[in-house]
Amino acid sequence: MSSQAPFVLTADRIVAEHARMNVLANTLAFRGAVIEGMRISRSAEGVTLRIRSDGRVTIGETKIQATVLRNLASIGSFKSKRDVLVLLAGGSVPKLELARVELVIDGYLTTSYAEIPGMRLDVV
Amino acid sequence: MFRTLRWARRPALRPWRLTRALGLSFAAAVSALTLLPAPVPRAGVILPGRVPFTLRASEIIAQNAVISILGESMSFSSASIQGMSITYSAGGHTFTIAVNGTSSAGATVIKTSLFSTLKDDIGSLFHVQSPSVATVLADALLQKPIPTLVLTNVNLTIDTSMTSQSIQMPGMSLTVN
Structure with a gap:
């Protein structure tokens, strides 16, 4: 069930292992990933909660649900355009590389494990 | 005479x-x-115009903790945090980061104006298990490090920031409800 109050995950680069997508459920899953330049923000009423990391974030088994995944190519720059086709066809991509990612998450993000170096949470 | x-x-x-x-x-x-602390809002009141987020935990065991009433901050060199969640409510929705397990944090600094009223309202922020409340308050006035600080039922409103050198969170989920 999607929320009308999304949060936004942006990243300079994401390298995910064994990525696969479920188009009907609007979910993207992978076994693990490294995220560089990660920022998560949630804005409402003119203020924004920001979560930033100044290092390489490591996450484990992850599932992201977001309506925007229907338009997969819009979330960032895929290193291999073929990966988009494989994911949309329901296949698995052993190593998915994305740059300049901006993912509006109106569902959820769950991960088995997250290691976030240089984390800062603040409200601006 | x-x-x-x-x-x-x-x-x-x-x-x-x-x-x-x-x-x-x-x-x-x-x-x-x-x-003497500068004039501050009454206990439990955040600074006007701030939209805080809340750090909750069932238990925090922090090493080399320094609570500063004057500096409105708490820092520690490392900590294990059980039952951690961070919530941010605005616009009629609540953004939640929940952790299913024990988080490990490296050097961390939490800044919130609520620490300025710690002596009046410590029980609403957390329960001090070790050392005693009196010791924690005295050390907080002097900004004296506490070798091991054990807090339970943590419900800390943060109106400024939380920074951590590193944090490991098992079973993390981010949701908006």
């Missing part, structure tokens, strides 16, 4: 002594004022 006379007969302070005495008095007054 004799004493009074003795005092009365004492010569007046020489100008440089008077200046020094006044200077010391002024310095003492300034020091005393510095030790």
Whole structure:
């Protein structure tokens, strides 16, 4: 069930292992990933909660649900355009590389494990 | 009477002594004022215009913790955090980061204006298990490190920031409801 109050995950680069997508459920899953330049923000009423990391974030088994995944190519720059086709066809991509990612998450993000170096949470 | 006379007969302070005495008095007054916290909102009130987020945990065991009432901050060199969640409510929705397991944090600094009212309202922020509440409050006034600080039922409203050198969170989920 999607929320009308999304949060936004942006990243300079994401390298995910064994990525696969479920188009009907609007979910993207992978076994693990490294995220560089990660920022998560949630804005409402003119203020924004920001979560930033100044290092390489490591996450484990992850599932992201977001309506925007229907338009997969819009979330960032895929290193291999073929990966988009494989994911949309329901296949698995052993190593998915994305740059300049901006993912509006109106569902959820769950991960088995997250290691976030240089984390800062603040409200601006 | 004799004493009074003795005092009365004492010569007046020489100008440089008077200046020094006044200077010391002024310095003492300034020091005393510095030790007193600046005017702050009543206990449990955040700064106007801030939209805080809330850190909850069933238990935090922090090493080398320094709570500063004057600096409105808490820092520690490392900590294990059980039952951690961070929530941010705005626009009728709540953004939640929930952790299913024990988080490990490296060097961390939490800044919130609520620490300025710690002495009035410590029980609403957390329950101190070790050392005693009195020790924590005394150390917080002096910004003295506490080797091991154990807190339970943590419900800390953060209106400024939380920074951590690193944090490991098992079973993390981010949701908006």
